[in-house]
Amino acid sequence: MSKTKERAGAPASGGIPHQAQSYGPVAPPRVSARRRRPGVIALSLALIAAGGAGVAVLLLQVGNRTEVVTVVRDVQVGQVLTEQDLGNASVALDPAVKAVRADEVESVVGKRAAVELKPGSLLSPSQVTRDSLVKAGEQLVPIGLKPEQVPATALVPGQRVQLVHVPVQGAAEAGKEPGGDGPQSIAGRVVKASKAAPGTGVVVVDVSTAAEDGPTVAAWVSADALRLVLDAPDGS
DSSP states (O other), X not given: OOHHHHHXXXXXXXXXXXXXXXXXXXXXXXXXXXXXXXXXXXXXXXXXXXHHHHHHHHHHHHHSOEEEEEEOSOBOTTOBXXXXXXXXXXXXXXXXXXXXXXXXXXXXXXXXXXXXXXXXXXXXXXXXXXXXXXXXXXXXXXXXXXXXXXXXXXXXXXXXXEEEEOOOTTSOOOSSOOOSSXXXXXXXXXXXXXXXXXXXXXXXXXXXXXXXXXXXXXXXXXXXXXXXXXXXXXXX
């Protein structure tokens, strides 16, 4: 074989054939850019704007807080409020919620609780009153009601009631003589109603009556000859 052929087939320096050295670096394949869709961009911008607005509203609500009066311990109906019964809290107050503001606390100290107050609740103006639940010229009579005698309608302070005398058959009537043919009744007002006693279900209702009617009502209660009837709202 000739020297010319031997040189043509011989590897170049470094052991790499001349044919392999003729190729340059391999370029990566070109990837066409994705076409941007205007609708997707608009939706993304809308979501970003909505998120920003939500954060702004939240920050506004957190920043717009009001100092209000709270109840820190149990207060019974008719009990006079003291500063020790009340505290304060900073809350984001809804305009529909009527609460006593912290700077108005002096206006409620010394008033009576018109309803039972529980710790942790906000104090509203309607929950306090200057009026005594038992007024001058009245007496407070406790009345025990058996489960079947308790109205389904909740008894609340201020509820107007009629105390009806229903004597046991054959027993002598106690107290006043009834007028006319109907049963005798005495007007009263609920001051407080307890929860049903465990086991017996008896509910004790404190009712205020005119001072001259108090002894009569007490006698009816003692004889188990009294029933409580709710008046229509506002006396209608």
